[in-house]
Amino acid sequence: MELSDILLWRYATKAMNGQKVNSDKIERILDAIRYAPTSNGLQPFEIIVISNNELREKLQPVINNQQVVTGSSHLIIFAAWDNVTPERVNRVFDQVVAERGNSQGLVDYRQFLLMKHTEQTTDDNFNHAARQAYIGLGFGLIAAANEMVDATPMEGFDPLAVDKELGLPAKGLRSVAMMAVGYRDAENDWLVNLKKVRRPVADFVTVLK
Numbered sequence: 001m002e003l004s005d006i007l008l009w010r011y012a013t014k015a016m017n018g019q020k021v022n023s024d025k026i027e028r029i030l031d032a033i034r035y036a037p038t039s040n041g042l043q044p045f046e047i048i049v050i051s052n053n054e055l056r057e058k059l060q061p062v063i064n065n066q067q068v069v070t071g072s073s074h075l076i077i078f079a080a081w082d083n084v085t086p087e088r089v090n091r092v093f094d095q096v097v098a099e100r101g102n103s104q105g106l107v108d109y110r111q112f113l114l115m116k117h118t119e120q121t122t123d124d125n126f127n128h129a130a131r132q133a134y135i136g137l138g139f140g141l142i143a144a145a146n147e148m149v150d151a152t153p154m155e156g157f158d159p160l161a162v163d164k165e166l167g168l169p170a171k172g173l174r175s176v177a178m179m180a181v182g183y184r185d186a187e188n189d190w191l192v193n194l195k196k197v198r199r200p201v202a203d204f205v206t207v208l209k
Contacts, residue, residue, distance in 0.1 A: 004050055006142070006145045007142070007145065008196060009145060009148075010141065010144070010145035010151070011150075011191060011192070011194075011196060012069065012152050012153060012191070013068060013150040013151065013152045013189060013191070014190060014191050014192075015067050015071060015147045015184065015185040015187040015188040015189035016067070016068050016071035016072045016073075016152075016183060016185055016204065017071065017182070017183050017184065018070075018071055018072075018073075018152060019073065019182060019183045020051075021073040021074060021147075021149050021181075021182060021183070025061070025147040026049070026073075026074060026107050026181070027202070028050070028143060028147060028179050028204070029076075029140055029144050029147060029149070029181065030047065030076075030140075031143075032134035032139045032140060032143030033076075033136040033137075033139055033140045033143070034136075035134040035139070036135050036139040036140075037135060038132040038135060038136075039043060039131075041092065042088070042089065042113075042132070043092070043132070044080060044081040044083065044084055044088070044128070044133075045078055045079060045080040045129055045130075045132055045136060045173075045176075046079050046167060046171075046173060047076055047077065047079070048076070048077040048079060048168075049074055049075075049076050049077075050074065050075040050076075050077070051073065051075075053070070055164075056072075056075055058165065059075070059092055059162060059165060060204065062157055062158040062161035062165070063154065063156065063157040063159060063162070065176070066154065066156065068152045068154075068182070071180075071182060071185065072152075072180035072181055072182035073100050073181055073182040073183070074180075074181050074182070075178060075179075075180050075181075076135075076140065076178065077162070077173075077175050077177075077181075078133040078136060078137055078164070078175070078177045079128060079133070079163075079168055079174060080129035080130040080131040080133045080173065080174055080176050080179065081125070081126065081172060081173065081206060082122070082129075082169075082172050082173060082174050083122045083125045083126060084117040084120075084125040084128065085117075085172075086114050086117075086118065089110065089113050089114055089117060090110070090114075092104070093110045115139050125161075126174065130174075130176040133176050133177060133207050134177060137177050137179060140179050141151065141153060141179065144179075149181055149182070150181065150184045151179050151181045151185055152180045153177065154177065154179070154180065155176075155177055155178075155180070156180040157175070157178065159174060159175045159176070
């Protein structure tokens with residue numbers, strides 16, 4: 001299928017049938033998220049993958065009781081860094097140096113980022129990290145569709161309750177978005193056969209010449 005066909009096929013699935021997604025497909029979806037671009041290459045978020053039925057049932061009430069939480073095969077949680085600290089910046093740059101070698105440009109760039117994020121507030125750094133997590137979410141949605149796997153992006157949840165249940169504060173993380181992956185339950189999903197509707201190109205795209 002062409003990319004345009006894949007994007008037309010996918011939709012925010014409202015009901016999933018519980019069928020498990022092959023582990024190879026899950027790995028490729030996770031790789032797409034991992035390879036997503038992020039500002040300065042910091043990758044300031046982590047993903048938590050939950051296939052355990054009991055844990056997903058426990059989380060469902062704080063995710064607005066959405067059916068796909070338990071009907072999915074896997075629940076992927078995008079958790080942003082609660083702050084962009086010097087330790088985190090240095091860890092990324094140390095890996096880059098180990099794999100690419102060092103240079104004066106890299107030394108200068110490291111110092112620039114250390115100064116920039118130290119001068120910003122914790123909230124500014126978290127919000128920046130959260131925006132990067134959404135880039136990963138977008139890549140994950142497209143990767144899932146490419147595998148012919150349904151996926152539902154979700155923001156409708158209680159982040160404090162989710163963070164507490166998963167022990168995220170101790171890891172310096174805060175949940176910002178989720179993606180349920182699985183297979184559509186065509187008989188019980190009211191959205192499955194509805195036409196995909198998007199704003200016309202003329203109302204959505206402005207081309208400046």
